[in-house]
Amino acid sequence: MPAPDQSRELKFRDPARARALAEALRRTLDAVGRELTVMHVCGSHEQAIARFGLRTLIPQGLRLLMGPGCPVCVTDAPEVDLALSLAREGVHLCTYGDMLRLPGTSRSLSDAKAEGARVEVVYSVSQALELAERRPDEDVCFFASGFETTAVATAAAALGTPPKNFSVLSVHKYVPAAMEVVAAARERRIDGYLAAGHAAIITGFALFEPFAKRTKSPVAVAGFEPLDILAALLKVTELVRDQRPEVANVYPRCVTREGNGPAQRALWQVFLARGGRWRGLGEVPGGNLELTPAFAHLDARRRFGLPTSAGREEGREAEATGCLCGPIMLGLASPSDCPLFGKTCLPESPVGACMVSSEGQCRIWHTYGGPPDLREVG
Amino acid sequence: MCLGVPGKVVAIDGLSATVDFFGVKRELRLDIVDEPVLVGDYVLNHVGFAIRRIPPGEAEETLALFDELLHGTRSPDDLMAADVRGEIAAGREKD
Amino acid sequence: MGTSRSPPERIALKDGAGGRAMRRLIEEAFLPLASEVEGVGLSALDDGAALRVGDRFLVLTTDSHVVLPAFFPGGDIGRLAVCGTVNDLAVMGATEPLGLTLAVILEEGFPRADLLRIVDSIRTAAGEAGAPVVTGDTKVMGKGQLDGIVLNTAGVGLCDRVVTDSGLRPGDVLLLTGTVGDHGMAVMACRHDLRLEGDLASDVAPVNGLIREALRAGGEDVVAMKDPTRGGVAGVLNELAKKGGVGIVVDEPALPVRDEVRAAAELVGIDPLLVANEGKAVLGVRARAAERVLAALRAHPLGARAARVGRAVAERPGTVILDTGFGRRILAEPEGELLPRIC
Numbered sequence: 049m050p051a052p053d054q055s056r057e058l059k060f061r062d063p064a065r066a067r068a069l070a071e072a073l074r075r076t077l078d079a080v081g082r083e084l085t086v087m088h089v090c091g092s093h094e095q096a097i098a099r100f101g102l103r104t105l106i107p108q109g110l111r112l113l114m115g116p117g118c119p120v121c122v123t124d125a126p127e128v129d130l131a132l133s134l135a136r137e138g139v140h141l142c143t144y145g146d147m148l149r150l151p152g153t154s155r156s157l158s159d160a161k162a163e164g165a166r167v168e169v170v171y172s173v174s175q176a177l178e179l180a181e182r183r184p185d186e187d188v189c190f191f192a193s194g195f196e197t198t199a200v201a202t203a204a205a206a207l208g209t210p211p212k213n214f215s216v217l218s219v220h221k222y223v224p225a226a227m228e229v230v231a232a233a234r235e236r237r238i239d240g241y242l243a244a245g246h247a248a249i250i251t252g253f254a255l256f257e258p259f260a261k262r263t264k265s266p267v268a269v270a271g272f273e274p275l276d277i278l279a280a281l282l283k284v285t286e287l288v289r290d291q292r293p294e295v296a297n298v299y300p301r302c303v304t305r306e307g308n309g310p311a312q313r314a315l316w317q318v319f320l321a322r323g324g325r326w327r328g329l330g331e332v333p334g335g336n337l338e339l340t341p342a343f344a345h346l347d348a349r350r351r352f353g354l355p356t357s358a359g360r361e362e363g364r365e366a367e368a369t370g371c372l373c374g375p376i377m378l379g380l381a382s383p384s385d386c387p388l389f390g391k392t393c394l395p396e397s398p399v400g401a402c403m404v405s406s407e408g409q410c411r412i413w414h415t416y417g418g419p420p421d422l423r424e425v426g
Numbered sequence: 427m428c429l430g431v432p433g434k435v436v437a438i439d440g441l442s443a444t445v446d447f448f449g450v451k452r453e454l455r456l457d458i459v460d461e462p463v464l465v466g467d468y469v470l471n472h473v474g475f476a477i478r479r480i481p482p483g484e485a486e487e488t489l490a491l492f493d494e495l496l497h498g499t500r501s502p503d504d505l506m507a508a509d510v511r512g513e514i515a516a517g518r519e520k521d
Numbered sequence: 522m523g524t525s526r527s528p529p530e531r532i533a534l535k536d537g538a539g540g541r542a543m544r545r546l547i548e549e550a551f552l553p554l555a556s557e558v559e560g561v562g563l564s565a566l567d568d569g570a571a572l573r574v575g576d577r578f579l580v581l582t583t584d585s586h587v588v589l590p591a592f593f594p595g596g597d598i599g600r601l602a603v604c605g606t607v608n609d610l611a612v613m614g615a616t617e618p619l620g621l622t623l624a625v626i627l628e629e630g631f632p633r634a635d636l637l638r639i640v641d642s643i644r645t646a647a648g649e650a651g652a653p654v655v656t657g658d659t660k661v662m663g664k665g666q667l668d669g670i671v672l673n674t675a676g677v678g679l680c681d682r683v684v685t686d687s688g689l690r691p692g693d694v695l696l697l698t699g700t701v702g703d704h705g706m707a708v709m710a711c712r713h714d715l716r717l718e719g720d721l722a723s724d725v726a727p728v729n730g731l732i733r734e735a736l737r738a739g740g741e742d743v744v745a746m747k748d749p750t751r752g753g754v755a756g757v758l759n760e761l762a763k764k765g766g767v768g769i770v771v772d773e774p775a776l777p778v779r780d781e782v783r784a785a786a787e788l789v790g791i792d793p794l795l796v797a798n799e800g801k802a803v804l805g806v807r808a809r810a811a812e813r814v815l816a817a818l819r820a821h822p823l824g825a826r827a828a829r830v831g832r833a834v835a836e837r838p839g840t841v842i843l844d845t846g847f848g849r850r851i852l853a854e855p856e857g858e859l860l861p862r863i864c
Contacts (some may be wrong), residue, residue: 060485060488061846063846063847065489065492068496072495072496082801092429095790099792099850100845100846100847101843101844101845101848101849102847102848103848103849104849105848106847110795129499145713152859162533162534170713170714171474171713171714171716171789172455172474173474174474175474181541194473197430197472198472198473200458200477201458201473201474201475203458204457204458207457208457245430246429246430246470246472249430249470249478250477257453269428270428273848276488279491279492279495282496283495286495298491298495300484300491301481301487301488302430302470302478302480308458308460308477308478310459311459311477314457314458316554330662353438395541395856396541396542396545396856406790414853415851415853415856416850416851416853417840417850417851429789431787444718447784447785447787447788448780448783448784449719449781449782449783449784450717450718450719450721450781450785451717451718451719452716452717452718452788453716510681
């Protein structure tokens, strides 16, 4: 018998409600009368969908795609190379676990660590700060990866007057900028979007309203429990049925219209959004979060004189090998369309970034088996 | 992205809170949450920072939202809607 | 990162992590050593070997232990070494070990007090298992030439019937002797300084007594056994499915998981099915004996939370499918070292 506190969580995993929502989704889709394509832009959504087997529950006429929602996958090879060059110089590098195995142009931080570089996995930027306090004679650099939700934590660290030996190498990315790129890729029409619930906690959902209107596709802000995702899919399908390109907040327990004001202020005090290259996607205007001039003193790029122009060769290389990460991240192809998937591109020998990260669609599909038809088994 | 897990605040010390995640506890930073947080509140964790205070009663509100979504779908066939309501009622009995 | 599948020039950490990479290394580098034996030899790549001696089998197994940290909540490298070997013998069918060997390699500067603590653990664990340490070896290497301490243990036992890991047939039931992911999550929390407070402790224990009861209750209806150490329950189920040529459907809601383990795993985005267990076993049992064997497990103190967790099916041979209660998906073996994730 679960404790009262736990059962509140379990209620968002109630299979009976899930079946009810899936049934309602089926009926609503029938009312639309055609197949629909819905895209989400969050690795954690894909994880939840895959982990709970939701694609075997939702109607087959609803194609649920993943867009560029994996912050590790879209971190460019030259950006990893910058971190590697710091590690080579003897800087003590702190990174989130997800980034450890992402290959740069030829090596990953994991390779550097195996060769003796001081690369440490941390769960929180606070641990990197503590390390800098404990070792004042060492240069400690935090390799700041992740989307805007995670950038807020980095901002909080920057605003807390970190020690002089602490620096930040920011490769943070801004998702709404990528959604524009996806919408502009006209080869496939996206009928509706699921917005990432936790990013929306910070940004609020108002910022999706002009996007929905312009693209004529409704957006449902979704949480991460199975019921959250199913309810959001139902809502977005209803909005398509009723031809209402609006934003619906289906995660009201966490997301508000305006978002978390103090977090936003902290974010835009420390970071500014500038165009940059996302691995696989190419140029994303306003997609990269860089430290503002006021925080230049913390910027590892300046402190260590890192090159500002990064090589563009890697992108061309990936295309030459047949890697489909780019189209996959734009929702134009699925992992099983890629000739390398599961054959030469495997988690232990990844060709493209989508296979490296636990948030990458190819990695998730390979781990959870994609959407095979498992309904008739056993 | 955004692995966010909810937990219950059991102690507060300045900007640091001890949060119970229904089995293990961890310290979280309160620097970026946008409301005052008290012991007994629920918060959402992301990389060691609380990014949201979840208002009390939200579980019930969320379930009510889901039920509203289900009932709101205009079904031409009343019997089918009754089936769906039956499913939920059956689910509730198990709680 | 490369475009072809030719092995890299150098060994990487993932090659020892118990997942697919390690399996490939073993198949490519070590399997060529295999030769014909009467019994279960290297080519079976089972938990141990079983060599026919008269009308019985001599079961033997070896393990090296390099766990960091050497001391963790619930145990240490010494206890781990003894239990690992005893359990490997047990899941082959040899539940009464005749003896264990103990080879120790120490780094110069290793604290003597720590060594004595570890030896004390070994004594306790060996006593619990009824497995005497009968011979050993000692080496010391220079500071920095290895990390603290490395242990190697080998074990021998006799049995009348070898239980391999390839005996599953469609219709068989899969039993798990207790909760999933305890050891792996405890060590991960420690190793990565996750700063989690809670009762996360390793389950490291000798399960030969438990398995003896299961075999007594089920006899020849216990057709497959493995201990889910590195690679977790997922790794073991995948092996059982591949070697048996069957599909396996796992009932996720039926899996026994401690609250602490579930909570810790959620926080860092890890699946408890992928991490190591050091005091558990997975049993494949003919359906008609399942209840009997389950009752025998539950009657034993180490099997209190034993549960029926899945069944073997004819479809999708070699694949493990997880029924999540919402939908179904594949349960793959883990790849390389698992790291906490933020996303």
